[in-house]
Each structure stands twice: as structure tokens, then as C-alpha cells.
Amino acid sequence: MAKRQARFTAQELADDPRLRDHSSALWREELGDVQRGLLTSAVRCFAANGFHATTTRDIAEGVGLSPAALYVHFPSKELVLFEIVRTGHERVLTHIQDPSVLSAGGDGSANRLRAVIAAYTSWHARHHVAARVCQLELAGLTAGHYEEILELRHQTNAFFRDAIARGAADGSFAQVDVKRVTRAMLSLSIDLVRWYRLDGSDSPEELGEFYAGLALKMVAR
Amino acid sequence: MAKRQARFTAQELADDPRLRDHSSALWREELGDVQRGLLTSAVRCFAANGFHATTTRDIAEGVGLSPAALYVHFPSKELVLFEIVRTGHERVLTHIQDPSVLSAGGDGSANRLRAVIAAYTSWHARHHVAARVCQLELAGLTAGHYEEILELRHQTNAFFRDAIARGAADGSFAQVDVKRVTRAMLSLSIDLVRWYRLDGSDSPEELGEFYAGLALKMVAR
DNA sequence: GTCTATAGCCCGATAGAC
């Protein structure tokens, strides 16, 4: 009688080089140490095995607590997922809207798009374990929480679309199909959560620069 | 006590326009009608709710059978997933290697790459529900079955890499980083399983042509 | 705030009649 089997246990995950990232620095400042530890454990479990294959025991074991201790810090497993997904979406949106990030490469539509793509891509690489959960585990959310996340995603998408539409309007870019190009550029950054690892050949910044270069080729006149 | 809740039931899924695709024409000819019906029901459930959130009751209800009937046709839920994932990977590999598909656009490295990208992309769009399961539900497989699928994926990746490396070697393309460009092109096609729907603005063939165009811009001299 | 113990439910899979 085959039961829900997580392919990897919390113990194995803690030492897996594929799951090394900077997610533990992501959580909200208001949270306590134990809460942040539980989120870091949960994000690894969810990323490796999926939300529904992860048990509350897995999450708690990852920080050396009993299963019941989780419920002192979070009211349910779904709210652990929601905290992870909401934090990730808020952080990446804030990051790409950061004026110092946006103006780093200089003025003009091309520099602006380059900066946005590089920032969005390198963020996903740097936090690829949490980003994987944000991108691929949305089906574990309740309908209400899912709607909240969709609203944040629409803001992010609009930000990309505007950066591309601006360059197309001022003649910096070719007359591209903005909707289709926007989706293609988002796909490049989002899909890296399936394969990226920090100990691979590209640093987050290198990959961000490479994808920014590809993006500019997509819209070149 | 919140239980494993699938956000959508099999009944809702059958009429959901987002889940319309051509997966029912995908299954192996040796299989019987009931088996193929179960696979079509399962692929919708897995795509919408995930493998672990789907129960054998959900799958069976989708074809009007009792939960026990599933086990006459498949030995376990995991083998239903494996049949779907293996069939999808074999079909898409055969499709991009089809000589009539490859030579459709004419000779030369650029036409070859264009044909491969267009075929791979349009296949994922046409079968986006099954393709979503193939790309995003691999964690539900046993370790042994996962290894079998990885082998098929390596063959597909090698086929892309060769098409790009050939154009870089014969001067048709710029001296690109073949490994990184291969991943980027695969990402474009794979990530569409998250958002594509057949009743959207692009047909599978239109999207295939568009992404083939983007791919050629990525390697343009 | 942590633990042990367990309630209460649901799930994958099986037994056995038809």
C-alpha cells in the first residue's frame, strides 16, 4: 500500500547542494527566530517534494522540533506556504521597482529594460529555492490566498510590459508584439527555478546579465 | 482539520476551457478505451491540482467509475503518472526528430533550428495539459522511474544543443554560449505549460513560429 | 513553548460478490 512518499527527507535536504540559496535572509523582520527557521525548513521541503508531499512532521524535523510545535508558530500548513509565497512575491516586486536598481545602468529604455531583466533574473537565481515554491506551488493555496498572490503577479507583469512598451513607443526597440515578448522574457527568468543551482557555472549576476542581453536581442531594431 | 483539498473537482475540470487540449489523442495504441479515458481524466486532475492532491477517487470519478475500478487497469496511482510522463516524453522526442518536420523549412542550420524550436513549442502548446504534467509533476515519480525519464530528457536536450552548436560551428550563428542559449530556448517552450490555453490569442503553430523567430534573434550574428 | 499522545479524517489499495 504505497503512501504519500516524499522522495527526500528533511535531513537529506539540509545538506543538499542543489537546495542551497539565500532564502533564509528573505523572511519578514517581525517574525521570530523559530518562525524563520520553520519557513526555511518548509521552503526546502516544498521545493524538493512539493507542498502536498510535505508533512508538518517534515517541516518540524528540519529544525529539530516535534510536529505539534509548528502550530504554536503558524495556524496551519497552508499558512506556512502562504507566508513563503507572499513574502517572495512582495520582495521581488520591491526589488525590481527599487530606484537604485533601475538607474544602475544609465538612462534610456534599453538600459531600463536591461536593469529590470537583470534584477528579476538574478533575484530568482539568488533565491531559487523560495522562488521555485512561489512559481510552482501556487495550487496549494486556498482560493482566497491565491487571488491575493495573483494581484501581486499582475503588478509585476505590468511593470515588465511597461518597460517594453516604452521602448517600442520611443523607437528604442522594434515594433514588437508587447504581450508576447513580455511573456517570453518572464518565462526565461521564471523557468530557471527548475534547474538553477548556486554551485553551477553562472552566478546570479552573470545569469541576469546574460538574460538581459537576450532580452535586448529580442527587441532589437 | 484541513485535509488535502483539491481546489477543483473532476467534474469542474471536464468543462474548464483552460484545460482543453489534445492529450486524449496522445496515449499508446495498445491501451484500451477505459485505460485511455482514465489517463485523460488523470492528466487533467494532475495538471490542475498536482499529483499528490489528486486522489484515485478523483481520477475514477472523471470517467464515471468507482475508485476500485482504476486498479483493474493500472497497478498504482504512481504508474498512472509514469504512463503519462513517459508517453509525453517519448512523443515529443519522436516529433522533433521526425525527418518531415525537420526538413519542412528547407536546408541549412537556421532553417533546421527554426523547425526544431517551432515543433517543440507547438507540441507543448497543443498538448499543454499533458506537457504540464510532464514538466512539473516529476517529483511524484519513484526514483527509478524518474531516472528513466531523465534519460529521455537528456536526449531531447542533446538534440537542441546539437542544432545550436552546428549553426555556431558553420558560421550561420554568432559564437554564442551553446549551453546557456540551449537552456534559454528550452525555457521558452517549457514555461508555456504554466500559462498557455488553446482558446487564447495564439494557436500552437503561431506561438511556435513566434518562438522560433525569437530563437534565431538570440543567435543572430 | 515544548513535549507526548491521540482524535478524527481521508487515502491508496484490496477482498469478494455479481
Place this chain on the structure above:
DNA sequence: GTCTATCGGGCTATAGAC
């Protein structure tokens, strides 16, 4: 090959001691 009924067991979440 389909059904009804159910087993065995794991799951989320809670109760209550410390």
C-alpha cells in the same frame, strides 16, 4: 470488469502535561 465495503495506515491538527 464493475461494484460495495473496508483494511491498514498516514495525515493535519488538537489536548493537556510540564
